[in-house]
Amino acid sequence: MEADRISDIERLLPLAEKYGLAVLLVFILLIIVIMQWRAVAKGKLVPREMLDRALEDNDRLQEILDSERKEFMQPMLEVFKRLKTDHHQENDQDRGG
Structure with missing residues (x-):
């Protein structure tokens, strides 16, 4: 399990070097915000x-x-x-x- 995570991180590191870590973090945060917004809209959150x-x-x-x-x-x-x-x-x- 730990080896899978390390391999995932190794695949993401070249992207972080190429595009910058901030861009990746913004992309991930945007996905999380969209998921939360959909949960609120569908009534799953409340x-x-x-x-x-x-x-x-x-x-x-x-x-x-x-x-x-x-x-x-x-x-x-x-x-x-x-x-x-x-x-x-x-x-x-x-x-x-």
């Missing part, structure tokens, strides 16, 4: 169950936030509605008078 659970948690928390926002904004909406009706009444009186 199990589908975990993604589904995270999306369900996100939906549940968004509903909680929406209900709290609705309770918080309700008094402000009532003020705006009263201002709007008051503004329309004032405009109608100005036009008729």
